[in-house]
Amino acid sequence: MAHEATEEIHVVSYTTYTLVWAALVGLTLLLSSISLLHMGGGRWNSLAAFIISPLKAALVVFFFMHLKYEKTLFRIMLMVTLCIIIIFLGLTFLDVALR
Amino acid sequence: MSDVAAEAGRAEHAHEEHRDYEGAKLGMWLFLLSECMLFGGLFVLYAMYRADHPRAFSAGGSHMDAILGVANTLVLLTGSFAVASSITALQRGRRKLAMGLVGTTILTGVAFMIVKAVEWSGHIRQGYFPHSHLLQGKPGEQLFFSLYYVMTGLHGLHVIAGIAVLTAALILMARGKVTQEHFVFLENAALYWHLVDIIWIFLLPLFYLAA
Amino acid sequence: MTTSEAPPRAGAASYLEDHGRFSGIFGWIFSTDHKRIGILYLVSTLFFFFVGMSLGFLMRLQMLSPHGELFKNADYYNALFTLHGVIMIFLFIIPAVPGSLGNFFMPIMIGAKDVAFPRLNLLSWWLYVTGAVIALASLFGSGLPDTGWTFYAPYSLRTHADIPMAVFGVFVLGFSSILTGINFITTMHRMRAPGMGWFKMPLFPWALYATSWVQVLATPVLGITMLLIFVERIFHVGIFNPAMGGDPLLYQHLFWMYSHPAVYIMILPAMGLISEMIPTFAHRTIFGYGAIVWSSMGIALLGSLVWAHHMFTSGLSDAAATVFSLLTFLVAVPSAIKVFNWTATLYKGSIALEPPMLYALSFIFLFSVGGLTGLILGALALNVMLHDTYFVVAHFHYVIFGGAAFAFFGALHYWLPKMFGRMYNRSAAYIGWALLFTGFNLLYFTMFVLGVMGMPRRYAFYLPRFQTPQVIATVGSWIMIAGILVVFTNLIVSVFKGEKAGDNPWGGVTLEWQIPSPPPTENFLEPPTIPEKAYDFEGAFAS
Ligand code: HEM
Numbered sequence: 030m031a032h033e034a035t036e037e038i039h040v041v042s043y044t045t046y047t048l049v050w051a052a053l054v055g056l057t058l059l060l061s062s063i064s065l066l067h068m069g070g071g072r073w074n075s076l077a078a079f080i081i082s083p084l085k086a087a088l089v090v091f092f093f094m095h096l097k098y099e100k101t102l103f104r105i106m107l108m109v110t111l112c113i114i115i116i117f118l119g120l121t122f123l124d125v126a127l128r
Numbered sequence: 129m130s131d132v133a134a135e136a137g138r139a140e141h142a143h144e145e146h147r148d149y150e151g152a153k154l155g156m157w158l159f160l161l162s163e164c165m166l167f168g169g170l171f172v173l174y175a176m177y178r179a180d181h182p183r184a185f186s187a188g189g190s191h192m193d194a195i196l197g198v199a200n201t202l203v204l205l206t207g208s209f210a211v212a213s214s215i216t217a218l219q220r221g222r223r224k225l226a227m228g229l230v231g232t233t234i235l236t237g238v239a240f241m242i243v244k245a246v247e248w249s250g251h252i253r254q255g256y257f258p259h260s261h262l263l264q265g266k267p268g269e270q271l272f273f274s275l276y277y278v279m280t281g282l283h284g285l286h287v288i289a290g291i292a293v294l295t296a297a298l299i300l301m302a303r304g305k306v307t308q309e310h311f312v313f314l315e316n317a318a319l320y321w322h323l324v325d326i327i328w329i330f331l332l333p334l335f336y337l338a339a
Numbered sequence: 340m341t342t343s344e345a346p347p348r349a350g351a352a353s354y355l356e357d358h359g360r361f362s363g364i365f366g367w368i369f370s371t372d373h374k375r376i377g378i379l380y381l382v383s384t385l386f387f388f389f390v391g392m393s394l395g396f397l398m399r400l401q402m403l404s405p406h407g408e409l410f411k412n413a414d415y416y417n418a419l420f421t422l423h424g425v426i427m428i429f430l431f432i433i434p435a436v437p438g439s440l441g442n443f444f445m446p447i448m449i450g451a452k453d454v455a456f457p458r459l460n461l462l463s464w465w466l467y468v469t470g471a472v473i474a475l476a477s478l479f480g481s482g483l484p485d486t487g488w489t490f491y492a493p494y495s496l497r498t499h500a501d502i503p504m505a506v507f508g509v510f511v512l513g514f515s516s517i518l519t520g521i522n523f524i525t526t527m528h529r530m531r532a533p534g535m536g537w538f539k540m541p542l543f544p545w546a547l548y549a550t551s552w553v554q555v556l557a558t559p560v561l562g563i564t565m566l567l568i569f570v571e572r573i574f575h576v577g578i579f580n581p582a583m584g585g586d587p588l589l590y591q592h593l594f595w596m597y598s599h600p601a602v603y604i605m606i607l608p609a610m611g612l613i614s615e616m617i618p619t620f621a622h623r624t625i626f627g628y629g630a631i632v633w634s635s636m637g638i639a640l641l642g643s644l645v646w647a648h649h650m651f652t653s654g655l656s657d658a659a660a661t662v663f664s665l666l667t668f669l670v671a672v673p674s675a676i677k678v679f680n681w682t683a684t685l686y687k688g689s690i691a692l693e694p695p696m697l698y699a700l701s702f703i704f705l706f707s708v709g710g711l712t713g714l715i716l717g718a719l720a721l722n723v724m725l726h727d728t729y730f731v732v733a734h735f736h737y738v739i740f741g742g743a744a745f746a747f748f749g750a751l752h753y754w755l756p757k758m759f760g761r762m763y764n765r766s767a768a769y770i771g772w773a774l775l776f777t778g779f780n781l782l783y784f785t786m787f788v789l790g791v792m793g794m795p796r797r798y799a800f801y802l803p804r805f806q807t808p809q810v811i812a813t814v815g816s817w818i819m820i821a822g823i824l825v826v827f828t829n830l831i832v833s834v835f836k837g838e839k840a841g842d843n844p845w846g847g848v849t850l851e852w853q854i855p856s857p858p859p860t861e862n863f864l865e866p867p868t869i870p871e872k873a874y875d876f877e878g879a880f881a882s
C-alpha cells in the first residue's frame with residue numbers, strides 16, 4: 030500500500046530543468062547553424078548531427094526522464110536496447126555496403 | 129543484480145488494491161523501449177537507403193523547410209520542459225501550477241501538429257510525394273520522401289497519442305485522482321511525451337538538415 | 340508419494356467458481372484473474388491449433404498424387420500453406436505457452452497473487468482475439484491469400500489478396516505479445532514473494548523472463564515492418580517496392596530481425612517447461628541450474644544476431660553471409676548446454692515414465708534432430724542446395740512442433756491435474772503419445788529425405804519420382820493426427836469427468852504444488868514457504 034511518496038523519490042528542482050532546457054535549445058541552435066550556414070563547407074554537417082543529437086537525447090533521458098535518479102536496472106535496460114539497435118544497423122550494413 | 133534482489137525483498141505482497149510505484153514506472157519504461165525498437169526499424173531503413181543514395185537524400189533535404197523544422201523542435205523541447213516541471217510542481221503540492229504546465233505541454237503539441245500539417249500540405253501541393261510525377265525516375269528522392277512521410281507521420285501519431293495521455297492526466301488531476309501522493313500516472317505520461325521528443329530530436333537532422 | 344492430506348479450508352473457493360462482478364461466460368472473458376486469462380488463452384490457442392492442423396491435413400492429402408489429389412488449381416494450395424503458416428505461428432505457437440501456461444503458473448511459481456498489471460493482461464487477450472479476427476477477415480477480401488506467412492515484398496505489394504488487412508491483423512497480434520512481455524518482466528521484478536530471490540526462481544519463470552525480453556524488443560520490428568507493407572499498399576509510398584527505388588531485401592532483413600528471434604519466443608518457454616518436468620520425474624535436482632538460466636539469456640541475446648541465415652540465397656553480400664553463418668553456429672552452443680543439462684539430470688535419477696515425462700524425453704530427441712539439421716542449414720554451401728526444399732519444412736517442424744508443441748502438450752499432461760483438479764486416463768495418454776510420436780517422425784523424417792531428393796516447398800504438384808515418399812509422409816500425417824485426437828479427447832474428457840487428482844500427484848517441489856488443485860482465486864491462502872533452493876528434492880524428502 031505504498032504511497033509513492035514513502036518510497037524514495039527524487040524531486041528535481043525547477044532550476045535543473047531550466048538549465049537542461051536552455052542547453053537543449055542551445056544545442057539545437059548550434060546544430061542547425063552548423064548545417065544551415067554550411068560551417069566548414071558542410072563537412073561537419075553529419076559529424077555534428079552524430080554528436081549533438083545523441084547528446085540532446087541523453088540530456089532528455091537523464092534529466093527530464095529522471096534516468097539519473099533511477100535504479101541501475103533502468104540504465105542496463107536502455108543500454109541493451111541501444112546496443113541491439115546498433116547491432117541491427119551494423120549487421121544490416123554489412124550486407125548493404127558490401128553487396 | 130544485487131540491488132535488484134534486495135529490492136525484491138521489499139516488494140510487498142499484493143493487497144486488494146495493489147499500487148506499485150516502481151512497477152508502474154518499470155512497465156512504462158519497457159513500453160518505451162519497445163517503441164524505440166519500432167522506430168529503430170525505421171532508422172535502420174533510413175541508414176541503408178541513405179548509404180545507397182547519399183546525393184539524392186541531400187537533394188531531398190534541400191526541399192525541406194529547415195526553419196520550420198527547427199522551430200518545431202524548440203516547441204517540442206519547451207513542451208517537454210513544461211511537463212517535466214509539472215511533476216516537480218505536483219510533488220511540491222502545487223496542483224494548479226502542475227495543471228497549468230501540463231496544459232502548456234498540450235498546447236505545444238497542438239502547435240507542433242499545426243506546423244506539421246502546414247508543412248505536409250505544402251510539400252504535397254508542390255508535388256513532393258512518393259508517387260508524384262515530379263519524382264518519377266528519381267528513386268533516391270522517392271525513398272527520401274517515402275521515409276519522410278512515414279517517419280514524421282508515425283511520429284505525428286505518437287504526438288497525438290501523447291496529447292491524449294496528457295489530457296487524461298489533466299482530467300485525473302482535476303478530479304483529484306492524480307495527486308501529490310499518487311503522481312505516477314503523470315510521471316508515466318511525461319515519460320511518453322519525452323520519448324516523442326527524443327524521436328524528433330533525431331528526425332530533425334535526418335530530414336530537415338540533410339541538405 | 341502424494342501429500343494431499345489438507346482438506347480445502349473455508350473461503351478457499353477455487354478460481355473455477357464464479358465470483359466478482361460477472362458470472363457465466365462474462366465471468367471469464369472479462370476476468371482479470373491470471374488463471375482465468377490463462378485458460379482463455381489455452382482454449383483459444385488450441386482452437387487455432389486444430390484449425391491449423393486441419394489445413395495441414397488437407398495439404399498432405401493434396402500431396403498424395405503428383406498432379407494433386409484434391410485440386411488442380413495451385414491457388415488453393417497457396418492459400419492452404421499461407422493460412423496454415425499464419426495460424427500456426429501467430430495464433431498458436433507464439434501466444435500458446437506464455438499466454439496459457441505462463442499466465443497460469445508463472446505468478447504462482449514465484450509466489451505472487453497475480454501479474455503486475457491484471458487489466459493489461461486481459462487487454463492482451465482481447466487484442467489477441469481482435470488480431471485473429473482481423474487477420475482471418477482478410478480471407479474474405481479481394482482474393483485468396485498466397486504470400487506464405489512471410490509476406491515477402493515485392494510480391495505482397497502486388498498480389499490481389501487482401502494483404503493490408505492481414506498485416507494489420509499481425510500488427511495487432513504483435514501488440515498483444517508485447518504487452519504480455521511487459522507484464523511478465525514487471526511481474527518477475529516486482530511481485531516475487533519475500534524470500535523468492537532471483538536464483539531461487541524455478542526455470543519456467545526464468546525462461547519466460549528471457550522470452551519476454553525478446554517479445555518486448557523484437558516484436559516492434561515486426562510491427563513496423565507490417566505497418567510499412569500496410570502504408571505501401573494503401574498510400575502508395577515506396578519503401579520496399581523496387582519500382583520506386585526500394586530494396587526488397589531490406590524487407591527480408593526487417594522481417595527476420597523479428598522472425599528469427601520469434602523462434603526463441605516459441606522454444607524458450609518450451610525449454611522452461613522441460614526444465615520443470617525433467618527434475619520432477621527424475622526425482623532429482625536439476626543439473627546446472629545456473630547454466631540453464633544463463634543459457635536462456637544467452638539464447639535470447641545471440642538469437643537476435645542470426646536473422647540473415649534465412650537469406651543466404653537471396654543475394655546477400657558474401658561478407659554478411661559468412662558472419663551470419665558463424666553466428667548461427669554460435670547460437671547452437673547455449674541450446675546444446677541445455678540439452679546436456681537435462682540429460683545429466685536424468686543420470687542416476689529415479690525416473691518415472693509418466694506421460695509428461697514421455698513428452699519431455701521426446702522433446703529432447705526431436706529438438707536435437709531439429710537443432711542439428713539447423714546447423715546443416717546454417718552451413719553456407721549446404722544451404723544453397725537445401726534452401727526452400729522440404730528439408731527446411733522438416734527442420735522447422737522438428738523444432739517448433741517436435742520441440743515447442745511437444746513440450747506444451749507434455750506440460751498440459753503435467754499441469755492439467757493442477758489446473759482442474761482432475762486426472763486423465765493414463766493408458767489413453769500413452770496410446771495418444773505413441774501415435775503422435777510415430778506419425779510425427781514418419782511424416783517429417785520423410786520430408787528430410789524428400790528435401791535432399793530435391794522436392795521444393797510450397798509446391799502444389801510434383802514430379803512422379805517423389806510420389807512414394809510423399810505417400811509415406813501423408814500416411815504419417817494420418818497416424819499423427821489420430822494421435823492428436825486421442826490426446827485431446829482424453830484431456831478434454833478428464834477436465835469434466837476425470838478422477839479427482841490430489842494436490843501434488845507427481846511429488847513436485849515448486850510452489851504450485853503447495854496449493855490446492857484447482858488453485859484458489861487468491862492462489863495462496865497463507866504466505867508460501869519458499870524452499871531453500873529451487874528443485875530441492877533432498878530437502879523435500881527429508882521433511
Ligand atoms: C498438425 C499437423 C501439421 C501438418 C500436417 C503440417 C503440415 C505442413 C505442410 C504440408 C506444410 C507445407 C509444406 C510446403 O509445401 O511448403 C507446412 C508448412 C508450415 N507449417 Fe506445418 N504442419 C503441421 C503442424 C504445424 C505446427 C504445429 C506448426 C507450428 C507451430 C506448423 C508451422 C508451419 C509453418 C510455419 C509452415 C510454413 C508455411 C509457409 O510456407 O508459409 N505446422 N506444414
Ligand SMILES: [Cu+2]
Pocket residue numbers: 598599602645646648649
Ligand atoms: Cu532463423
